[in-house]
Amino acid sequence: MVTSLCRQIESAELPPNLEMLAQSARMSTFHLHRIFKAVTGVTPKAYATAHRAKKVREELIRGGSVTEAIYEAGYNSNGRFYEESNRLLGMTPTSFRAGGADAVIRFAVGECALGAILVAASERGVCAIFMGDDPDALARDLQDRFPRADIIGNDSEFEQLVAKVIGFVEMPKLGLDLPLDVRGTAFQQRVWQALREIPAGSTVSYAEIAQRIGAPKAVRAVAGACAANALAVAIPCHRVVRSDGSLSGYRWGVERKRALLEREAKA
Numbered sequence: 001m002v003t004s005l006c007r008q009i010e011s012a013e014l015p016p017n018l019e020m021l022a023q024s025a026r027m028s029t030f031h032l033h034r035i036f037k038a039v040t041g042v043t044p045k046a047y048a049t050a051h052r053a054k055k056v057r058e059e060l061i062r063g064g065s066v067t068e069a070i071y072e073a074g075y076n077s078n079g080r081f082y083e084e085s086n087r088l089l090g091m092t093p094t095s096f097r098a099g100g101a102d103a104v105i106r107f108a109v110g111e112c113a114l115g116a117i118l119v120a121a122s123e124r125g126v127c128a129i130f131m132g133d134d135p136d137a138l139a140r141d142l143q144d145r146f147p148r149a150d151i152i153g154n155d156s157e158f159e160q161l162v163a164k165v166i167g168f169v170e171m172p173k174l175g176l177d178l179p180l181d182v183r184g185t186a187f188q189q190r191v192w193q194a195l196r197e198i199p200a201g202s203t204v205s206y207a208e209i210a211q212r213i214g215a216p217k218a219v220r221a222v223a224g225a226c227a228a229n230a231l232a233v234a235i236p237c238h239r240v241v242r243s244d245g246s247l248s249g250y251r252w253g254v255e256r257k258r259a260l261l262e263r264e265a266k267a
Helices: 002-011 018-025 029-040 044-062 066-072 078-089 093-097 135-145 159-170 186-196 206-212 219-227 254-266
Strands: 104-112 115-122 125-132 150-152
Touching: 002 018, 002 029, 002 044, 018 029, 018 044, 029 044, 044 186, 104 135, 104 159, 115 135, 115 159, 125 135, 159 254, 186 206, 186 219, 206 219
Parallel strands: 104 150
Antiparallel strands: 104 115, 115 125
16 A cells, blocks of 8 residues: 555655545545555655655756756746755755766875775765775775765865764764765665664664664665665764674674774773
């Protein structure tokens, strides 16, 4: 039933409201809202918003004009879309279509006990924290993420931000409070917010995170959101483990995950 409602939202010229969906499902709006969120992890409205954002991104990548992309996605006015564009795309639609052209991304690379660490930020906040063995590979990954942005490295002032992140990795009790430029789907952002609420020194299972965001059946989707996280340590996906407490895969390597948890346990 929920799958059918998702297809209805996706195919509609304008997003159907909750009352229309409830009528299709032959249930109350309250019951529909609760079931939809339990299955998908987001409300019907959030699902519709995410789908429209996806359609805009696809149209912009396809090469259509910004106006065409906006109307193809079901927005009935440019003004309404532009009110939401930064949140949906992380930049202006024109910059998104150009692969991030005109966006300025500053970055610096440092070394910590866990290897190389790259920190990058847009004007909105930190947009990437990568860890690995090869600094050049991390810089290439950043370029791939923002293929046509103006990427500026070796900024002496920015290196202070890298030092702050390294300080947290070395001494977790220092804490890490950074302005973040978080880019993801509505579901991913719900998961990432739940991760940020896990205290240092604690771990939770993927199933627990699914419960916390109101989507108990979405355990695999939670794992996928953790894997898509581009902000290592700032969004602490390393604190999520299997139900039996064992460590699962980690984008930056399971050994780094183990090391981070051990450091936090001692802090």
